[in-house]
Amino acid sequence: MNVRLLGLGEIPPALAEAVLAALPRPFAGGEVASLPASFEHCYDRTRAQVDAACLIEHVPGPEPGWSNLALTGADLFMPALTYVFGISHLGGRRGIVSWFRLHPEAEDAATQMRFLRRITTEAVHELGHGLGLVHCVVPDCAMHRSLWPEGVDLKRPEYCPACLTSLEERCR
Amino acid sequence: MTAPVRILVVDDEPHVRNSLAAWFREDGYDVSVAESGRDALATLAREGTNILLVDIKMPGMDGLELQRKVRELAPDATVIIMTAYASVETAVQALKEGAYDYIVKPFDPEAVSRLVRKAAERYSLLAENRALRERLADASPALVTSGSPAMARVIELVDQVAPTDTNVLITGESGTGKELVAHLMHARSTRRFGPFVVENCGALAEGVLESELFGHERGAFTGAVGRHRGKLEMADEGTLFLDEIGDVPSRVQVDLLRVLQERTLKRVGGNETIRVDFRLVTATHRDLEAEVAAGRFRDDFFFRINVFQIALPPLRERTEDIPALAEHFLARFATQMNRRIAGFAPGAMDALLAYPWPGNVRELANAIERAMVLCRGDRIEASHFPFGAPPVAADRSLVAVEAAHIRQVLAACSFNVAQAARELDIDRVTLYNKMKKYGIERP
Ligand SMILES: Nc1ncnc2c1ncn2[C@@H]1O[C@H](COP(=O)(O)OP(=O)(O)O)[C@@H](O)[C@H]1O
Numbered sequence: 001m002n003v004r005l006l007g008l009g010e011i012p013p014a015l016a017e018a019v020l021a022a023l024p025r026p027f028a029g030g031e032v033a034s035l036p037a038s039f040e041h042c043y044d045r046t047r048a049q050v051d052a053a054c055l056i057e058h059v060p061g062p063e064p065g066w067s068n069l070a071l072t073g074a075d076l077f078m079p080a081l082t083y084v085f086g087i088s089h090l091g092g093r094r095g096i097v098s099w100f101r102l103h104p105e106a107e108d109a110a111t112q113m114r115f116l117r118r119i120t121t122e123a124v125h126e127l128g129h130g131l132g133l134v135h136c137v138v139p140d141c142a143m144h145r146s147l148w149p150e151g152v153d154l155k156r157p158e159y160c161p162a163c164l165t166s167l168e169e170r171c172r
Numbered sequence: 173m174t175a176p177v178r179i180l181v182v183d184d185e186p187h188v189r190n191s192l193a194a195w196f197r198e199d200g201y202d203v204s205v206a207e208s209g210r211d212a213l214a215t216l217a218r219e220g221t222n223i224l225l226v227d228i229k230m231p232g233m234d235g236l237e238l239q240r241k242v243r244e245l246a247p248d249a250t251v252i253i254m255t256a257y258a259s260v261e262t263a264v265q266a267l268k269e270g271a272y273d274y275i276v277k278p279f280d281p282e283a284v285s286r287l288v289r290k291a292a293e294r295y296s297l298l299a300e301n302r303a304l305r306e307r308l309a310d311a312s313p314a315l316v317t318s319g320s321p322a323m324a325r326v327i328e329l330v331d332q333v334a335p336t337d338t339n340v341l342i343t344g345e346s347g348t349g350k351e352l353v354a355h356l357m358h359a360r361s362t363r364r365f366g367p368f369v370v371e372n373c374g375a376l377a378e379g380v381l382e383s384e385l386f387g388h389e390r391g392a393f394t395g396a397v398g399r400h401r402g403k404l405e406m407a408d409e410g411t412l413f414l415d416e417i418g419d420v421p422s423r424v425q426v427d428l429l430r431v432l433q434e435r436t437l438k439r440v441g442g443n444e445t446i447r448v449d450f451r452l453v454t455a456t457h458r459d460l461e462a463e464v465a466a467g468r469f470r471d472d473f474f475f476r477i478n479v480f481q482i483a484l485p486p487l488r489e490r491t492e493d494i495p496a497l498a499e500h501f502l503a504r505f506a507t508q509m510n511r512r513i514a515g516f517a518p519g520a521m522d523a524l525l526a527y528p529w530p531g532n533v534r535e536l537a538n539a540i541e542r543a544m545v546l547c548r549g550d551r552i553e554a555s556h557f558p559f560g561a562p563p564v565a566a567d568r569s570l571v572a573v574e575a576a577h578i579r580q581v582l583a584a585c586s587f588n589v590a591q592a593a594r595e596l597d598i599d600r601v602t603l604y605n606k607m608k609k610y611g612i613e614r615p
Pocket residue numbers: 314315316317344345346347348349350351352353497500533534537
């Protein structure tokens with residue numbers, strides 16, 4: 001399965017490349033591209049946040065053998081929820097990950113590594129949803145649901161054996 | 173396997189009901205949506221819904237009225253009321269009439285997930301996630317043994333204490349499997365659906381350790397990200413494993429003791445009191461009784477964490493387990509490296525059995541991984557192990573080769589001279605003489 005990482009709006013240089021390079025099996029590689037930043041109408045002024053359900057409609061549908069995942073720094077919400085880290089079309093191979101809430105508080109090199117690991121882990125998570133996986137109970141599996149940024153640190157940017165098996169079946 | 177819990181989201185705003193449905197589908201629930209009370213009742217009758225999330229303000233039949241009807245038609249169903257700030261009073265009214273709980277829009281994802289999970293547990297703990305049972309079995313760590321009495325005893329203790337909430341202290345040398353046992357206890361406890369959170373207390377400076385454990389608040393950061401939740405907080409509803417507890421400074425011991433007593437904490441620099449509910453498992457390679465006696469470890473804290481103790485024996489005291497462990501790691505690395513290696517040559521297994529393993533199971537795993545990298549054929553040989561290899565001598569004289577060979581055979585027999593002599597097919601006196609000649613001594 002190939003992955004197209006799409007920068008949505010401004011994105012730190014080399015971030016998408018680093019995430020792409022760190023993706024685990026069953027993802028084999030892919031490419032980095034960018035989407036025109038056209039999410040004004042998804043922006044909610046009163047909440048000062050971007051509606052994830054609106055935004056995901058701007059992520060193009062993938063061709064066979066590909067998953068499309070947008071990366072953004074926008075603060076995402078869903079209508080009834082205060083925030084989300086990301087959103088996917090379950091089984092639709094399309095998703096978005098936001099790093100807005102994943103930032104650790106300091107700026108030193110160690111926290112930068114932690115930050116990159118968090119984004120990668122959540123990218124792996126949304127890609128799993130895109131292929132139809134639901135949340136996993138294994139605490140360090142990328143498909144475990146995390147609700148806090150620090151909770152993302154408890155996971156690994158990889159799938160547990162059961163999730164991997166199920167993904168490989170879906171990719172076949 | 174149990175069927176997944178069925179959820180029905182009732183809201184007249186399509187945006188709200190569809191996004192909530194998507195959110196809960198990702199948790200593996202069966203989710204339907206309804207746009208009105210009438211629609212909801214039809215779905216309830218058709219599908220036997222377990223949990224209804226009901227918007228309180230809807231045109232036609234409102235949330236309160238729907239709740240009353242649900243109570244008549246399906247008394248076992250759980251109703252959660254969704255409300256905007258303006259209608260909190262009505263929500264309280266709904267609670268009085270038997271709603272399970274209410275949430276205020278927009279919800280904190282954490283709060284709503286937790287609330288629905290709690291409600292789902294009333295139906296079936298295991299129905300929460302489709303593949304739950306198999307997955308837990310798959311992921312639950314395996315404690316490999318060939319049935320050594322020492323490990324049989326450990327497994328018995330684990331089975332006995334795992335389902336309780338008792339604080340457990342695991343002792344044993346480094347690499348004996350303390351973290352593995354802690355993980356196993358979590359996987360076999362009623363908290364297995366909650367987090368398993370690990371902190372190595374030996375690796376961190378006092379200030380860092382404190383903030384890692386208790387979290388901290390820092391005002392001066394953008395957005396909602398100024399705070400850092402600590403490991404204690406993250407272990408809520410799960411298991412907290414504190415490794416190298418013997419290295420925790422006394423002041424932090426006092427803070428931890430307070431949390432264990434009061435079950436609440438405050439983040440460093442924060443005022444909010446946070447309730448925490450975790451099961452504590454600790455581990456140490458030190459002799460804590462001796463540390464307490466020497467005044468280097470607080471006795472009140474020690475009594476608190478040492479309610480139940482599991483001692484892991486060093487690998488050299490359970491050599492029976494070595495073959496099974498070796499095969500286990502061989503199979504694991506073979507998959508990881510995508511290699512096909514048939515097994516161990518007889519001399520290789522002998523070398524593994526003879527070596528004293530100061531680094532215990534971790535060292536064994538490392539030795540096998542390294543051997544597999546070196547191995548070109550389809551069997552691991554003794555020479556693939558650092559301790560099994562003849563000393564690399566540029567000297568290829570018969571004398572040097574003989575000395576190296578004798579060393580290797582002796583190591584493989586744990587320096588049992590009689591056994592080594594038999595294998596070398598010489599008598600014991602000859603072997604002793606050769607050992608003296610080549611300066612070979614027992615380790
Ligand atoms: N009985 C066992 N069966 C399988 N693997 C084991 C066993 N004991 C230890 N291990 C493995 O050895 C390594 C070291 O164990 P660990 O639990 O980290 O030791 P400790 O916490 O005592 O230092 C880990 O990779 C662990 O999975």
